[in-house]
Amino acid sequence: MITLLIPRAIRYCEDRMQQSNDLEKPPFDIALIDLQMPGIDGLKLVQHLKADARFASLGLVMMTPMSNHYDIPVLIDREVQFCIHKPVNPTDLFNALVTVNDSSKVLLENQLFPEVQPIKESVNLQSAKIVEHDCASVKSWPDGTRILLVEDNQVNQLVFKGYLRKLGLTAKLANCGLDALSALEEAIDNEPYTLIFMDCQMPIMDGYEASLLIRQGKAGDRYRKIPIIAVTANAMKGDREKCIEAGMDDYITKPIKLQHLSKILDKWL
Numbered sequence: 039m040i041t042l043l044i045p046r047a048i049r050y051c052e053d054r055m056q057q058s059n060d061l062e063k064p065p066f067d068i069a070l071i072d073l074q075m076p077g078i079d080g081l082k083l084v085q086h087l088k089a090d091a092r093f094a095s096l097g098l099v100m101m102t103p104m105s106n107h108y109d110i111p112v113l114i115d116r117e118v119q120f121c122i123h124k125p126v127n128p129t130d131l132f133n134a135l136v137t138v139n140d141s142s143k144v145l146l147e148n149q150l151f152p153e154v155q156p157i158k159e160s161v162n163l164q165s166a167k168i169v170e171h172d173c174a175s176v177k178s179w180p181d182g183t184r185i186l187l188v189e190d191n192q193v194n195q196l197v198f199k200g201y202l203r204k205l206g207l208t209a210k211l212a213n214c215g216l217d218a219l220s221a222l223e224e225a226i227d228n229e230p231y232t233l234i235f236m237d238c239q240m241p242i243m244d245g246y247e248a249s250l251l252i253r254q255g256k257a258g259d260r261y262r263k264i265p266i267i268a269v270t271a272n273a274m275k276g277d278r279e280k281c282i283e284a285g286m287d288d289y290i291t292k293p294i295k296l297q298h299l300s301k302i303l304d305k306w307l
Contacts, residue, residue, distance in 0.1 A: 047069070048083070048087070051092075051093055052065075055092050061092070064094075064096040065092075065093065066096060067096075068096070068098075068099060068135060068138055069096055069098055069099070070099050070101060071101065073100055074102075080100055084098060097138040098117065098118045098119050099134045100120070100122075101122055101123075101124050102124065103123070103124055121193065122134050177206055178206075179206065179207060180232070180307055184210070184230065184232050185209040185210070185232070185233050185234070185235065186209065186210050186218060186222065186231045186233070187202075187209040187211050187212070188212045188217070188218040188236045188237055188240070188248065189213075189237045189240075190213050190214055190237065190240045190241060194237075197293075198299075199211075201294060204296065205296075205299070205300060205303065207303070214248075215240060215242070215247055216243040218236070218248050219248060219251060219252070219256060219257045222257035230260055231261070231264060232307065233267065234264060234265065234266045235269050235290075236248060236267065236268055236269060236286065237268075237269045238268055245268060246280070246281075246284040247284075249266050249281075249284040249285040250285055252264070252266065253285035265306040266286045266287055267286065267287065267289060267290055267302055268284075268286040268288070269289070269290055269291075269292065270289055270290075270292065271292045277289070287306065288302060288305070290302050
């Protein structure tokens with residue numbers, strides 16, 4: 039692995055390929071690419087790399103400014119596998135390397151860096167492309183299915199929506215429990231929501247409080263019994279009970295898996 043600078047990055051890759059005895063193997067395992075650079079920016083570099091069959095399997099991690107939110111959908115389309123914000127901290131970097139390169143998981147197994155542990159909330163952007171094949175075919179869902187996804191993390195939103203698209207569904211987004219209540223109240227009468235995925239930990243109003251208010255009719259009587267599926271990073275004893283006490287019907291843990299999501303939808307739609 040090496041940090042590459044524009045415009046020498048592509049030339050470095052080409053030189054490595056010429057020196058290699060294995061033309062099937064990419065020149066590097068992982069490339070860390072800055073999004074904003076003079077000349078050819080990160081997105082253009084990714085486009086060049088992915089257009090060349092010799093570099094197509096190169097693992098790509100994009101480094102973006104903390105304030106940058108517009109780029110993530112584009113990154114998914116460009117086949118970037120992971121996104122980390124600058125300034126980069128060691129935990130985010132380590133999590134990206136472990137996720138993108140399976141061989142680096144040996145670092146975890148050998149505990150070479152015990153003080154650095156992957157963040158549970160970190161999400162591989164490649165997973166939004168849905169590489170699983172067990173649920174590859176689009177299913178048939180009840181007419182009028184409308185899903186509300188309540189999630190404050192943008193990457194998680196995109197991954198979740200990517201899985202839903204693979205299953206033939208879409209979702210309206212709400213960034214917190216308060217936004218969810220507003221979305222439910224503002225839905226027109228002949229197009230109500232039929233299922234809610236509710237993140238438990240959110241700013242302003244978390245999923246527990248929002249679910250309690252929905253069950254109390256604060257979003258309208260028609261939503262008192264709508265299926266609410268908790269989305270939680272926790273899988274500890276007592277978490278399910280806490281969700282049920284808040285009025286949620288079921289829960290799914292992060293990181294979201296396509297097969298688990300499909301089973302939940304089959305059960306509640």
